[in-house]
Amino acid sequence: MSMSSTRPLLDVRDLHVRFAVRGGQVHAVRGLDLTVHRGEVAAVVGESGSGKSASMLAALGLLDVNASATGSVRLDGVELLRAAPSVLRSIRGGRIGMIFQDPMTSLNPVLEIRRQIAEAVITHQQVSPRQAELKAVELLEMVSFPDAARRARSFPHELSGGMRQRVMIAMALANDPEILIADEPTTALDVTVQAQILDLLRSLRKSRELAIVLITHDLGVVAGLADSVHVMYAGRIAESGPVVDIFHRPQHPYTAGLLASLPRLDRPDRDLTPIGGVPPRLYEAPVGCAFAPRCQYAIPSCLEGEPALQSVNDSLVACVVLPFAEKAAEVAR
Amino acid sequence: MTVDSATAPLVQVRDLVKEFELRRTSWRTQAATVQAVSGVSFDISSGEALSLVGESGCGKTTTAWCVLRLVEPSSGSVLFDGVELTELSAGRLREARRRFQMVFQDPYTSLNPRMTVGEIVAEPLLVHGATAEERRDRVAELLEQVQLGSDAVDRYPHQFSGGQRQRIGIARALALSPDLVALDEPVSALDVSIQAEIIRLLQRLRDELGLAYLFIAHDLSVVRHLSHRVAVMYLGKIVELAPAAELYSRPAHPYTKALLSAAPIPDPLIERDRVRIVLEGDPPTPTDPPSGCRFRTRCWRAEEICAEVEPPLDEVADAHRVACHFNLWT
Numbered sequence: 236m237s238m239s240s241t242r243p244l245l246d247v248r249d250l251h252v253r254f255a256v257r258g259g260q261v262h263a264v265r266g267l268d269l270t271v272h273r274g275e276v277a278a279v280v281g282e283s284g285s286g287k288s289a290s291m292l293a294a295l296g297l298l299d300v301n302a303s304a305t306g307s308v309r310l311d312g313v314e315l316l317r318a319a320p321s322v323l324r325s326i327r328g329g330r331i332g333m334i335f336q337d338p339m340t341s342l343n344p345v346l347e348i349r350r351q352i353a354e355a356v357i358t359h360q361q362v363s364p365r366q367a368e369l370k371a372v373e374l375l376e377m378v379s380f381p382d383a384a385r386r387a388r389s390f391p392h393e394l395s396g397g398m399r400q401r402v403m404i405a406m407a408l409a410n411d412p413e414i415l416i417a418d419e420p421t422t423a424l425d426v427t428v429q430a431q432i433l434d435l436l437r438s439l440r441k442s443r444e445l446a447i448v449l450i451t452h453d454l455g456v457v458a459g460l461a462d463s464v465h466v467m468y469a470g471r472i473a474e475s476g477p478v479v480d481i482f483h484r485p486q487h488p489y490t491a492g493l494l495a496s497l498p499r500l501d502r503p504d505r506d507l508t509p510i511g512g513v514p515p516r517l518y519e520a521p522v523g524c525a526f527a528p529r530c531q532y533a534i535p536s537c538l539e540g541e542p543a544l545q546s547v548n549d550s551l552v553a554c555v556v557l558p559f560a561e562k563a564a565e566v567a568r
Numbered sequence: 569m570t571v572d573s574a575t576a577p578l579v580q581v582r583d584l585v586k587e588f589e590l591r592r593t594s595w596r597t598q599a600a601t602v603q604a605v606s607g608v609s610f611d612i613s614s615g616e617a618l619s620l621v622g623e624s625g626c627g628k629t630t631t632a633w634c635v636l637r638l639v640e641p642s643s644g645s646v647l648f649d650g651v652e653l654t655e656l657s658a659g660r661l662r663e664a665r666r667r668f669q670m671v672f673q674d675p676y677t678s679l680n681p682r683m684t685v686g687e688i689v690a691e692p693l694l695v696h697g698a699t700a701e702e703r704r705d706r707v708a709e710l711l712e713q714v715q716l717g718s719d720a721v722d723r724y725p726h727q728f729s730g731g732q733r734q735r736i737g738i739a740r741a742l743a744l745s746p747d748l749v750a751l752d753e754p755v756s757a758l759d760v761s762i763q764a765e766i767i768r769l770l771q772r773l774r775d776e777l778g779l780a781y782l783f784i785a786h787d788l789s790v791v792r793h794l795s796h797r798v799a800v801m802y803l804g805k806i807v808e809l810a811p812a813a814e815l816y817s818r819p820a821h822p823y824t825k826a827l828l829s830a831a832p833i834p835d836p837l838i839e840r841d842r843v844r845i846v847l848e849g850d851p852p853t854p855t856d857p858p859s860g861c862r863f864r865t866r867c868w869r870a871e872e873i874c875a876e877v878e879p880p881l882d883e884v885a886d887a888h889r890v891a892c893h894f895n896l897w898t
């Protein structure tokens with residue numbers, strides 16, 4: 236191992252993702268910087284089309300053929316973007332585990348779940364099929380799958396959504412990954428089942444020092460799990476920082492706007508303040524700050540070039556109307 | 569707004585039951601009956617918003633469909649302003665439907681992509697025999713009510729964002745000036761920043777037009793902003809029914825307590841130290857519900873009596889009903 240213990244586990248620099256579409260291209264991710272350290276839970280939040288999933292798919296080399304990625308994504312110093320397919324295959328499911336939103340479509344419907352988990356083991360480890368299946372049962376026990384030894388023979392359709400997501404997590408952990416990329420892991424689940432899965436993720440990150448990249452639109456889930464939050468808007472980071480700062484001292488008008496528009500169980504009498512307008516479609520580059528057309532604090536200089544990320548307290552913020560802190564805190568309250 | 573209000577409620581639902589037959593499809597499966605709704609009763613007064621909340625499969629959508637008779641209930645009674653809906657002929661039902669309309673969850677699939685917005689919103693008027701001029705005036709009025717520009721009339725659904733499409737769906741539901749609108753997860757397909765706009769629009773329309781809402785949702789924080797009363801459903805039954813503020817501040821049923829405690833609050837400082845009730849397992853299958861109290865298999869308070877006797881939905885405080893053998897109301 237290298238001597239630099241502070242080197243981030245995952246280091247994304249100036250990542251761009253472009254999708255070729257009929258009559259042009261969509262520039263979905265426009266220069267993303269993101270670092271995740273060992274054992275850290277980093278939440279990437281944003282609305283649909285903000286580029287949060289596309290950037291992680293790019294990092295894993297899982298983009299469709301009509302997409303291209305440039306920039307740099309390093310896992311512990313190893314460049315992934317220009318890595319050979321065989322290298323990527325050994326890293327995916329090996330050092331990087333992945334879980335996706337819909338556990339039903341991510342599982343093979345005609346294979347017992349213990350076989351599917353065993354397959355993940357055999358792909359990366361020199362073990363016999365028999366050993367791999369024993370390991371599969373162990374993994375199911377680790378994710379609190381009830382009656383694992385017997386129910387390992389189930390087919391996906393015999394399981395509930397929560398149980399399927401546990402199978403997905405067991406598969407993702409099969410080769411003792413250092414980092415887990417979880418794309419909306421609880422969005423398809425009911426709230427009481429979501430609570431179970433979040434509990435499981437919390438205990439796994441503690442017991443195994445697992446780093447997690449949590450991609451989600453649900454700020455409630457973020458609040459309960461994340462250490463750092465990266466708010467994306469129109470393919471770029473609007474603001475990133477420690478979770479408490481993001482929720483309690485948002486610096487970017489978009490972050491503050493998101494928080495103010497959330498209905499909150501604990502504050503029923505608070506009026507909801509929507510963010511007017513809709514996010515831009517990225518067929519062409521926005522002029523200036525992409526959020527400016529929806530921003531109540533926008534000033535003329537917002538339209539002169541895209542704002543660069545700058546440090547404010549412990550956060551990085553891409554906004555030229557700084558200092559915005561006082562106003563934003565007021566809005567979010 | 570309870571039974572003692574001077575006028576009869578707008579909607580009175582009594583002992584509603586809906587069963588679906590599952591046919592045997594292979595040698596591995598068996599024929600079975602799913603009781604999606606098992607004896608549900610509630611009232612909705614004029615101008616009142618009642619929410620049905622619960623997890624997937626609890627029967628909340630089926631209940632609403634039965635109330636609007638979009639599916640035929642197996643038994644039970646639905647009185648709408650004194651008229652028994654379950655017995656109406658097809659023709660009379662169509663006439664009655666003027667007064668109750670529905671908004672669907674997915675604004676992308678519930679609008680015909682080949683019709684203009686004007687045609688979509690005017691269709692209910694056309695069905696109920698309005699003239700071309702009446703339709704044009706009413707459509708303009710409706711688009712203004714849901715805050716879509718009048719230039720929307722000649723455009724098609726794909727030219728609008730999710731939030732705007734949901735506004736189109738709402739305008740269509742309001743076309744015939746209904747008394748009751750059933751809303752099935754109207755904001756759950758929308759992004760957060762858009763959700764707030766639709767919630768505010770629904771609040772405003774409710775207050776301005778005196779609409780009654782039957783609101784179906786799984787998100788308890790959204791429900792809180794839109795309802796006067798909330799009914800919590802579990803496996804086809806109402807387990808708790810109370811005024812919204814009361815239900816959230818003093819939940820009495822173990823399931824309601826668990827639901828509220830599982831709903832994440834977007835504040836890391838609160839979330840960190842929160843004591844959660846995490847339920848074990850999943851809801852049982854509705855083809856073979858547990859005896860007695862249906863929640864007992866996941867309930868931390870369950871005792872012997874829960875398996876033997878089904879708890880009735882009793883009033884524990886003013887207008888607050890709970891189906892539990894233990895008085896957890898404090």
